[in-house]
Amino acid sequence: MAGPSNPKTLNKALLLLPSQSHFKPKSSASFSSALTNDDDFQDPSPSQARLPKPTSKIASSKPFGPYNSASPRTSKKPKQHSPYGGKENLDVAGKCTEDLDLGHGLDSSRPTKKPKQQPVSAEKDCLASVVVEKSDETGKILTSIQQNSETDFEDLDLCHGLDSIESTIDCCSGAQRTTNQEELKRGYLFKSIEARLLNSNGGFEERKEEESEQCSELDLLLKLCGEEDEVDVDSLTADSHRQEECLGLDNEYGLICCPLCGADISDLSGEMRQVHTNECLDKEETPTDVITANNDVSFQCPGQVLNDSPCQSPKDVVLVSPVVEWLRNLGLAKYEEIFVREEVDWDTLKSLTEEDLFSIGVTALGPRKKILNSILELRKETAEEKVARQDVKKIVSVDAGTKPSKLITDYFICPVSERKKVCATDRAQMDAGRSCSNTPCKRNQKRNLAKSAKSKDIPVWCSIPGTPFRVDAFKYLRRDCSHWFLSHFHLDHYQGLTKSFCHGKIYCSSITAKLVNLKIGIPWDMIQVLPINQKINIAGIDVTCFDANHCPGSLIILFEPPNGKAVLHTGDFRFCEEMTRNSILQTCGVHTLILDTTYCDPQYDFPKQEAVIQFVIESIQTETFNSKTLFLIGSYTIGKERLFVEVARALQKKVYITASKLSILECLGFTREEMQFFTLNEQESQIHVVPMWTLASFKRLKYVSNQYAGRYSLIVAFSPTGWSFGKGKKKSTGSRWQQGTIIRYEVPYSEHSSFSELKEFVKFVSPVNIIPSVNNHGPESSSAMVSRLLD
């Protein structure tokens, strides 16, 4: 493995852009000359033919805002609230029109929600010291991070008689460290473009080489670490579940055994037992009847003698005793007070989780495990009773066709409170399974097929091996999971999440949490906010989140299950150098990397965001003296904010946003200063932030143009997307399109990693196993992507 960064690779893209004459912002003269030519495209490119031809329908369309996302063809209802109109406005405006004054700009006296910014713990990481110990005898290198005294020093035992080298992150950051810390202080997202651009010039390159020198020792260490975990290309695409091995716990008081491998799993939480057993099941393909036939459920392993431990007889424990009596039976009378205070009744008791116990004050490991074990028994018994009363066939038919692990799932039953609810989604899935034969409509059959497929196949990149967790898997809601992580608030990741969600807890960043609450209506008590750069424990598994540098609130999540095989899920991310300086990422030793492979192809080697931002700034700057030019900057629901915020900052101009956009921006942790860059008064700015699809076609742009016919004579639109740097557009940093008085730039502003960034990240993480999460249509495409990354 090479060092954390390769200066040449990093700067290649940056150097590309300024010299591209093709992509240089046109001067005012160029824009003006455009005005004299009324004909269609002046600057055609190979894919021009794909653009829709302008039609005459536009003029006759119903009233809707110039930036309405609806096409003129489909817009039927006049929903106008502002020039932007449309559903987007109604969605949020419906909730907040009263406190949004569309006629005025951003009134500083208006109470604006100002969410606290994410804790800037990356800074802390920069300061964390690194202790590097080197063994002359074994050649083994161990890097351990001292941070918050939470460091696990267990591994240090592996090294003895070592020459200790103490170094700090400084060795890696050098002169840049100060800059980085200052930048971080300004919040994670919006760094000074000026500072960044300075870095992107020669100074940056020189500094990079310097760093490279200084880091050579660290590079060597990392390289050696990498060699310990050599990548086995053959195994890269293997089913991640199969790679999990059963833990052979050596516990002389073994209370509960895995029914498959025989390992003592009494130390694991209920969910972890479920995970363990599921994995054994997947691995060994043990006949399921071993489990299901055993209605009198015990934790006996096949061929094993049941442990006769006194505290594991559920029937003894239950005895219709009240909670206090139950506690006393467990020898945990000292917790009576807590349980009484928290009003834990018998039903509540059965739904308690490890986190609950922690939060009410049962923090000691021993009692906690004892209680959990016993609760598990209680649940099991309740489930048995329920199953005996119910029509078993019905349940079996629902599960028919699912993997054997489904049956094991029932073995380690979910909390009672959750099972009691029959969720809409589950009902839908059950219906889908039942009603195939009685739906004559072709479309219904199709839909049902899709649904039953959905209920079966959870993509490998949504399940975290070794844990009971799912990531961005709301399309695959199932009752066998109660921990649902959401990496960021983009539709393709939260799809399936509705306000009727009742499958457990949602884990996400604070920004995402606000949006999930605001836009979907998920109540706060179903959301757990995850801190950044701080290890926490969820259901017995260490979880650490990092800023993914994708959209605001996006996370990279590190899972460290008890089996020692760490899983790093990138969600959607754009690699940046700061990631390589993160001490936790440097040392966690990733086994499985679930990777955002959106641009996993060498053709996608677009420039750094800073360079693109600078291009847009310069383009606007050259023309802003002309008050009859309207600038449009495309944006997603969330995403691409940095572009227009930096434009506003550099030009010291406000940008116009819609009310709905404002309500979203208010969730994103902008500073008061940054919020001042936005205005709801379209008269106040000639720079407008609009939904991306407004810029998608000239048809729509022409509609905008017509709406502003009196006020603006030229429209310059910036469509920021990584796809502008794709097939047929090689080595171009973007493309320019023109139709009459409308100019559209497709600028390669990407919030996903470029191909070279992906490679660099993979080198840095050095995982044993890679699972592509995008464009992964099966083993073939998956292994193709992986080999490209390792090439």
Next chain:
DNA sequence: GCGATCAGCT
């Protein structure tokens, strides 16, 4: 009538 979901579209 409403929410959820899908196909079709950009």
Next chain:
DNA sequence: CACAGCTGATCGC
């Protein structure tokens, strides 16, 4: 091609 999203139609409750 398809980032991430919008729309109307349809279905079930």
